[in-house]
Amino acid sequence: MTHPPPPLGTPAVRSEARDKVTGAARYAVEHTPPGCAYAVPVPATVARGRVTAVHAEEVLALPGVHAVLSHENAPRLKEPDDPTLAVLQNDRVPHRGWYVALVVADTPENASAAAEALRVEYAAEEHDVRLTADHPGLYTPQEANSEVPAVRERGDFDAAYPAAAVRVDATYTMSALHNHPMEPHASTAWWDDGHLTARDSSQGSTKVRDTLAQVFGLEQGQVTVVSEHVGGGFGSKGTPRPQVVLAAMAARHTGRPVKLALPRRQLAAVVGHRAPTVQRVRLGAGADGVITALAHEVVTQTSTVKEFVEQAAVPARVMYTSPHSRTSHQVVALDVPSPSWMRAPGEASGMYALESAMDELAVATGLDPVELRLRNDPDTEPDSGKPFSSRHLAECLRDGARRFGWDRRDPRPGIRREGDLLLGTGVAAATYPVLISPSAATAHAAPDGTYVIRVNATDIGTGARTVLAQIAADVLGAPLESVRVEIGSSDLPAAPLAGGSSGTASWGWSVHKACALLAERLERYDGVPAEGLTAAADTEPEVAEDSPYARHAFGAQFAEVQADTVTGEVRVRRLLGVYAAGRILNPRTARSQFIGAMAMGIGMALTEESTMDPAFGDFAEHDLASYHVPSCADVPAIEAYWIDEDDPHLNPMGSKGIGEIGIVGTAAAIANAVHHATGARLRDLPLTPDKVLPYLDPAS
Amino acid sequence: MEPTSQQETAHSSVLTLHVNGTPHTLTLDHRTTLLDALREQVGLTGAKKGCDHGQCGACTVLVDGRRANSCLLLAAAHNGAHVTTVEGLADGERLHPVQQAFVARDALQCGYCTPGQICSAVGMLAEAAEGHPSYVTPPEHPPGAPAALTAHEIRERMSGNLCRCGAYPNIVDAIGEVAT
Ligand code: FES
Ligand code: FES
Numbered sequence: 101m102t103h104p105p106p107p108l109g110t111p112a113v114r115s116e117a118r119d120k121v122t123g124a125a126r127y128a129v130e131h132t133p134p135g136c137a138y139a140v141p142v143p144a145t146v147a148r149g150r151v152t153a154v155h156a157e158e159v160l161a162l163p164g165v166h167a168v169l170s171h172e173n174a175p176r177l178k179e180p181d182d183p184t185l186a187v188l189q190n191d192r193v194p195h196r197g198w199y200v201a202l203v204v205a206d207t208p209e210n211a212s213a214a215a216e217a218l219r220v221e222y223a224a225e226e227h228d229v230r231l232t233a234d235h236p237g238l239y240t241p242q243e244a245n246s247e248v249p250a251v252r253e254r255g256d257f258d259a260a261y262p263a264a265a266v267r268v269d270a271t272y273t274m275s276a277l278h279n280h281p282m283e284p285h286a287s288t289a290w291w292d293d294g295h296l297t298a299r300d301s302s303q304g305s306t307k308v309r310d311t312l313a314q315v316f317g318l319e320q321g322q323v324t325v326v327s328e329h330v331g332g333g334f335g336s337k338g339t340p341r342p343q344v345v346l347a348a349m350a351a352r353h354t355g356r357p358v359k360l361a362l363p364r365r366q367l368a369a370v371v372g373h374r375a376p377t378v379q380r381v382r383l384g385a386g387a388d389g390v391i392t393a394l395a396h397e398v399v400t401q402t403s404t405v406k407e408f409v410e411q412a413a414v415p416a417r418v419m420y421t422s423p424h425s426r427t428s429h430q431v432v433a434l435d436v437p438s439p440s441w442m443r444a445p446g447e448a449s450g451m452y453a454l455e456s457a458m459d460e461l462a463v464a465t466g467l468d469p470v471e472l473r474l475r476n477d478p479d480t481e482p483d484s485g486k487p488f489s490s491r492h493l494a495e496c497l498r499d500g501a502r503r504f505g506w507d508r509r510d511p512r513p514g515i516r517r518e519g520d521l522l523l524g525t526g527v528a529a530a531t532y533p534v535l536i537s538p539s540a541a542t543a544h545a546a547p548d549g550t551y552v553i554r555v556n557a558t559d560i561g562t563g564a565r566t567v568l569a570q571i572a573a574d575v576l577g578a579p580l581e582s583v584r585v586e587i588g589s590s591d592l593p594a595a596p597l598a599g600g601s602s603g604t605a606s607w608g609w610s611v612h613k614a615c616a617l618l619a620e621r622l623e624r625y626d627g628v629p630a631e632g633l634t635a636a637a638d639t640e641p642e643v644a645e646d647s648p649y650a651r652h653a654f655g656a657q658f659a660e661v662q663a664d665t666v667t668g669e670v671r672v673r674r675l676l677g678v679y680a681a682g683r684i685l686n687p688r689t690a691r692s693q694f695i696g697a698m699a700m701g702i703g704m705a706l707t708e709e710s711t712m713d714p715a716f717g718d719f720a721e722h723d724l725a726s727y728h729v730p731s732c733a734d735v736p737a738i739e740a741y742w743i744d745e746d747d748p749h750l751n752p753m754g755s756k757g758i759g760e761i762g763i764v765g766t767a768a769a770i771a772n773a774v775h776h777a778t779g780a781r782l783r784d785l786p787l788t789p790d791k792v793l794p795y796l797d798p799a800s
Numbered sequence: 801m802e803p804t805s806q807q808e809t810a811h812s813s814v815l816t817l818h819v820n821g822t823p824h825t826l827t828l829d830h831r832t833t834l835l836d837a838l839r840e841q842v843g844l845t846g847a848k849k850g851c852d853h854g855q856c857g858a859c860t861v862l863v864d865g866r867r868a869n870s871c872l873l874l875a876a877a878h879n880g881a882h883v884t885t886v887e888g889l890a891d892g893e894r895l896h897p898v899q900q901a902f903v904a905r906d907a908l909q910c911g912y913c914t915p916g917q918i919c920s921a922v923g924m925l926a927e928a929a930e931g932h933p934s935y936v937t938p939p940e941h942p943p944g945a946p947a948a949l950t951a952h953e954i955r956e957r958m959s960g961n962l963c964r965c966g967a968y969p970n971i972v973d974a975i976g977e978v979a980t
Contacts, residue, residue, distance in 0.1 A: 113904075114906065114908075117908065118903060121886070121899040121914060121915075122886065123915045125911055132840065132843070279964075283848070688906050692967060696965045697966065732959045732963075735968040735969065
């Protein structure tokens, strides 16, 4: 008898791979119901003011136009929890790009032409879109994103910092960033006998269903939202976005199914962005490098529509020994688009600043940057005093250093030349919290020995179907091929979003629980009854329990860069990450998530920025020609490794989230490598040639 | 889909596209791109719309054997063209070697760029075999001789296809496997 490997922990091929490489996988606007119309939104062309006229009649006379919706005639919505969804409800323009109308026509061409032709008049008002560290409108919010306190103080920073033997005081700035998933936000919606169905490009269709039911005044049972395949999200599809509300409105108004795919050039204003930050970090340490005082103070922006505060100071509460600590956020509401989640909100921005400052402290103390971090590895979580459920940052740093060849590094900056190029290496640490939400699932055994798992998980590219099948097969002691997983519809058992690196843990726990129940029941039966056997589970009680542990994933990133002294261009030559993220459930898809997030970190470090045009009050980069997502040539062979962690304090699978930690620390590792290569400490991302070139001496 | 009458007007033309070997005679608005014709008229949604502006490569198909961004082509200018989309690459159940390599190397995550990557790779492999140089091909490379597809060459030649999921390292491996 042969024993196949246990399903969990093996590199199973993602189950939808074949559909994705043959074009059979269909996304949100890739089913066309009969009689389908096409909708195109019209964005505001002023940064602040009121709509005074919408000349719908001119456009209704154009060929094929079915309807023009605006605040004058759009269906009234019940007030949504998220005010960015209150579209076409009043005449107010809170920022440029805010939707002021929606055109519905019989073909995509007619809809686009009519949307382009629609004349809208405004009473424009003065706008304020400039984030500065001393903006008079800055205030301290109650909480930052993720419901964390905006301010934390421990000990007496103001006394400890001046007394420290070595001090670093540096301010780091970052432009806004945009998620830009390859599939723009899109929905197909139709009403049938009072039932609303939407195919939506979303990271969690249970939440979209609940929101549509609420704003249209329906029962949850009257709404179905399907998100079968989703072309990426990275946070920007984490909660419902305007397209699904607009599509549902248009379908109700016209009595037809409506497809609405947001044009790429409209996305920057309406689906969220990583807010720009100004981050001041002060580190005080002894001559031995041990930190005595740490302050991380963040200034950021939100819109006048809603408060979203990028929680960039939060990782400083977790990372290092710091008996005297201050971590704070201040925010100003500007006439700008509403910020939102972008891959590792808080950690990605915050660890750029903190890990850059650590590099500066290493230089100031003359310590190796790896050694400095090892000396500040705390026994308990500094902010809470809780023990860590597991923390293997030191192992990640040591293992990464060994694989990368760090011990051969000469710490002197600006001395390695290869023709016109200057070379350097850098390191940074990474962290991401363990998050989890309650989820429901059912497990069904059929008499033929197969199983069906049902849970409204979403696959945004993580391989959710595959890993959930692995979890189920593992608990049931069944071959992987005997398990079918149904996800991606709000008619399935309710589940949280694919976000916060919490999807697999949240859905997986409910699948685990349902399968364990099913296995127990199967034991009591002599064979499966003809109608099959089903078990249902909900993890509400388990997830509600407070953990006595501080639970985080950790990692270490190593980068080698070259800086061209003639052009100022920085390129990444090598990028290597080592992670400690609990048990890795599927090494194949996990590795893809790690390297993918590290590739996004290259963009954050070197190419991506959304700059605010003060005159127009809008992001200058509207498309993929101006917003530079890394291309194939920008990304070297990336290496990702992990340390097997056995952490019993997480969930029955022993897993931590892995979707976001790869971007955390990557930008700092690259920026630190740029310092090592060039000797220039540049504190403003991205490190584009115009910023780098002035510091470079052509080969002498 | 609305039934289309096979009649030309000032704003539309009747034309035939040979898609994956099957002729489709369509009445198309002159503004219709090849991408929209495929997705909305022919019903083949394998080619994706990522930007509609020739900036991402998600819409890449093969037009008369050459890779092209179908969002930048007006369908009316391609009467009689032979178009291969990702749906037309496999031989029945047997995947094209590039498709097979993408599966084996996990060269995809969300999958939205994937059809474009695969069509682009198929077109690129043919270009390299025909000796088309790229920006990184050494100047001493003999004209017309097949280009050796190092990882560096593949990265350069595939840079018209963005992947926001960052699957590039696996994409390069997958294409490299087919190239050797
Ligand atoms: S959709 Fe054609 S290049 Fe982006
Ligand atoms: S696989 Fe998602 S964009 Fe490439």
